[in-house]
Amino acid sequence: MSKILAIETSCDETGAAVYDTDKGIISNALFSQIDLHKKYGGVVPEIASRSHLEKINLIIQKALDHAKLKLDDIETIAVVNNPGLPGSLLVGVCFAKALAACKNKKIIGINHLEAHIFSACLENSIPFPFLCLTASGGHTAIYLVKDWGIYTCVVPAIDDAAGEAFDKVAKLIDLPYPGGPEIEKLSTSVNYEDFFKYPRSKSKALNFSFSGLKTAVLYDLAKRGAYDLKNKNFLKKDDQLFKAQVASSLLNAIADIFVNKLEQTYKKYPEVKAITFVGGVACNKFIRNKIETFCKKINLNFFFPSPQYCTDNAAMAAFVANYKAQQNKFDDLTLDIL
Ligand code: KG4
Ligand code: ZN
Numbered sequence: 001m002s003k004i005l006a007i008e009t010s011c012d013e014t015g016a017a018v019y020d021t022d023k024g025i026i027s028n029a030l031f032s033q034i035d036l037h038k039k040y041g042g043v044v045p046e047i048a049s050r051s052h053l054e055k056i057n058l059i060i061q062k063a064l065d066h067a068k069l070k071l072d073d074i075e076t077i078a079v080v081n082n083p084g085l086p087g088s089l090l091v092g093v094c095f096a097k098a099l100a101a102c103k104n105k106k107i108i109g110i111n112h113l114e115a116h117i118f119s120a121c122l123e124n125s126i127p128f129p130f131l132c133l134t135a136s137g138g139h140t141a142i143y144l145v146k147d148w149g150i151y152t153c154v155v156p157a158i159d160d161a162a163g164e165a166f167d168k169v170a171k172l173i174d175l176p177y178p179g180g181p182e183i184e185k186l187s188t189s190v191n192y193e194d195f196f197k198y199p200r201s202k203s204k205a206l207n208f209s210f211s212g213l214k215t216a217v218l219y220d221l222a223k224r225g226a227y228d229l230k231n232k233n234f235l236k237k238d239d240q241l242f243k244a245q246v247a248s249s250l251l252n253a254i255a256d257i258f259v260n261k262l263e264q265t266y267k268k269y270p271e272v273k274a275i276t277f278v279g280g281v282a283c284n285k286f287i288r289n290k291i292e293t294f295c296k297k298i299n300l301n302f303f304f305p306s307p308q309y310c311t312d313n314a315a316m317a318a319f320v321a322n323y324k325a326q327q328n329k330f331d332d333l334t335l336d337i338l
Contacts, residue, residue, distance in 0.1 A: 001020065002020075002021050002075040002076070002325070003018055003021070003026075003067075003069065003073055003074050003075055003076075004018065004019040004021075004075065004076045004077075004078055004108075004318050004321045005018055005060070005063065005064070005071075005076070005077050005078070005099075005318075006018075006019065006078040006079070006080075006110070006315070006317040006318035006321055007056070007077070007078070007079045007080070007092045007096050007314060007317070008079075008112075008115075008312060008314040009056065009080065009084075009088050009089060009091050009092030010080045010082075010083070010084025010085065010088060010089055010092070010112045010312065011043060011048065011084055011085055011088060011137070011138070011312055012032070012033040012034065012036075012037060012043045012048050012051075012088075012312075013030055013031065013032050013033065013311070013312040013313065014030070014031040014033070014051070014052050014055040014056055014059045015030045015031075015059065015312065015313050015315075016029050016056075016060040016062070016064075016314050017029070017063055017313065017314035017315040017317070017318040018063055018064065018067040018069060018074070018318065019319060019321065020067075021322060024122075025122065025315045025318060026066075026067045027062075027063045027064070027065075027066035027067040028063070028066075028308065028313060028314065028315040029059045029060075029062035029063040029066060029314075030059070030308075030313055030314070031055045031058070031059050032311075033047070033048060033051050034177075034178065036048075036051055037177065038177050040177075041171050041177050042167065042171075042177055043137075045085045045086075045087055045088070046087065048085055048088045049085065049088045049090070052088055052091040052092065053091050056091060056092070060095075063314070071103055072103070074103075075105065076105060076106040076107070076325055076330075077096045077099050077100045077105045077106070077107050077108075078096075078108045078109075078110050078317055078318060078320075078321030078324075079092050079093050079095075079096035079107070079108075079110065079335075080092060080109075080110045080314075080317050081093050081109035081110065081111075081335060081336065081337050081338060082109070082111055082337060082338035083111070083112060083113065083138075083338070084337075086337055089337040093109075093335060093336070093337050096335075097333055097335060100333065106325070106330050107330065107331050107332065107335055108321045108324050108329065108330055108331055109331045109335045109338075110317045110321055110324075111320075112312075112317075113134065113139060113141075114149065114151070114320050115317045115319070115320050116134045116136065116139075116279050116316060117132050117134060117143050117145060117151055117278065118145075118148070118316065118320055119305045119309045119319070120132070120276040120277075120278055120303040120304055120305045120309075121319065122305060122309055122315060123306060123309070124303045126274050126276060126301075126303050127273040127274055127301075128145065128147050128273070129144060129145060129146045129272050129273065130272055130273060130274040130275060130276055130303075131143070131144060131145070131154075131265055131266065131269065131272050131274075131275045131276070132151070132275075132276045132277075132278060133258060133261075133262060133275070133276070133282075133291070134278050134279045135161065135162040135258070135277070135278075135279045135280070135281035135282060136162075136163050136280040136311075136312075137161060137163035137164060137167060137178065137280060138161055138163070138164070139157065139161050139279070140157045140161040140162040140163070140208045140279075140281075141153050141155055141156050141157055141208065142154055142155035142261060142262065142265050144269055145276075148323040149320070149323060149324065149327070149329075154206060154265055154268070154269070155206045155208060155261055155265055156207050156208070157207065157208040157209070158208070158209050159209050159210065159212075160209075160210040160211045160214065161210065162208070162210055162257075162281050163180055163279070163280055164210065165210040165213055165214050165250070165254065166178070166179040166180040166183050166250070166254070166281070167179040167180065168214050169183070169217050169246070169250050170182050170183055170247075172214075172221065172227070173221070173234055173236075173243050173246050173247070174234050174237050174243070175243065175247075178280075180280060180281060180283070181283070182247070183247040183250060183251055184251065184283075184284050184285070184286065186240075186243060186244040186247035186248065187244065187247050187248035187251045187286065189240075189244050190241070190244045190245060190247075190248045191248075192248055192251065192252070192286050193245075193248055193252075194248065194249055194252035194253075195245040195246075195249045196220055196245065196249040197249065197252075197253075198213060198217055198220065198250065198252075198253040199212075199213070199216050199253075200253055200256050200257055201257065204264065206261070206264060206265060206268070208261060210254075210257075213250075213253060213254070213257075217246065217250060221234070221246070226239075251284070254287065255286060255287045255290040255291075256290075258277075258287060258290070259290055259291060259294045262275060262291065262294060263294065266298060266300075272300070273300070274300055274301040274302070275295050275301075275302050275303075276302075276303045276304060277291055277302070277303075277304045278305055279310060280310055280311045280312070282304050282305065282310045283307050283310045283311065288304055
């Protein structure tokens with residue numbers, strides 16, 4: 001029986017989790033910086049790294065306390081070392097290396113995207129190979145996942161991520177950051193109807209592109225007299241119904257783009273046995289339902305993590321660290337951010 005302490009500081013969440021090789025995840029502590037960044041409408045890197053530094057001891061202690069363990073009970077320290085905000089990653093990596101050096105622990109660097117890719121496996125037994133749609137603030141892609149740690153990106157994003165499209169359109173129509181949950185809330189109030197039918201890319205290319213969608217929404221707002229392009233000013237700040245209509249139309253467009261790309265990808269890889277949907281955007285029930293309906297149509301099982309494992313967290317990093325440890329893939333104290 002061995003225990004892994006994982007640390008996540010790649011963006012704006014300070015996370016620590018403990019994985020027990022017999023019991024699985026036994027604690028998962030998190031401090032979210034959302035309130036610190038809200039007034040800037042997005043993550044401010046300098047504020048993020050300072051906040052990680054402030055909270056990291058506390059969060060690690062919390063994870064150990066919840067697991068009823070002391071640092072001496074931990075055999076391996078895992079830490080997310082790429083990709084992410086450099087200043088934020090450095091806080092976690094320096095802390096992990098100091099712990100490993102002082103307490104003579106093994107150390108493993110974890111890729112944040114790999115952690116997202118396997119996050120649906122935390123609570124489900126998923127057959128390989130499967131397709132994983134990952135959608136968050138920084139990344140959107142479909143991966144072909146063949147085994148533990150063996151995966152290929154088969155549909156990359158060529159510009160903005162889907163979460164970014166939610167966040168940027170939300171900002172355009174004067175909704176708070178992060179935009180995704182706000183867009184979902186407003187869409188519910190108008191029954192998820194597709195009012196404005198924003199364009200869906202007809203491209204057969206296996207990639208994602210969301211910057212065009214954001215621009216299309218902007219020009220559609222201007223056409224409807226809701227946006228002053230010259231002064232960059234949204235003119236219907238108090239029109240809740242209109243904002244809900246924009247939100248719901250955007251949600252429909254993004255859901256359709258996802259299903260469409262999954263359909264194209266499945267045609268190319270018909271050997272897959274399941275589809276998973278992970279990352280912050282996978283909290284969205286409407287999109288999940290659309291993908292689930294598609295999966296039923298093609299007779300594939302569909303999996304997604306529970307919300308605490310969709311948005312950034314250290315549990316998914318601890319899970320990856322466990323199979324890496326089993327494969328004897330450890331790092332050493334030269335570990336750096338990438
Ligand atoms: O995975 P995550 O916590 O952080 C990154 O690695 O980026 O994802 C955050 C993103 C944000 O863009 C946020 O707007 C989006 O996930 N998000 C949602 C929902 N909840 C969070 N998007 C759509 N619907 C949601 N319910
Ligand atoms: Zn993430």
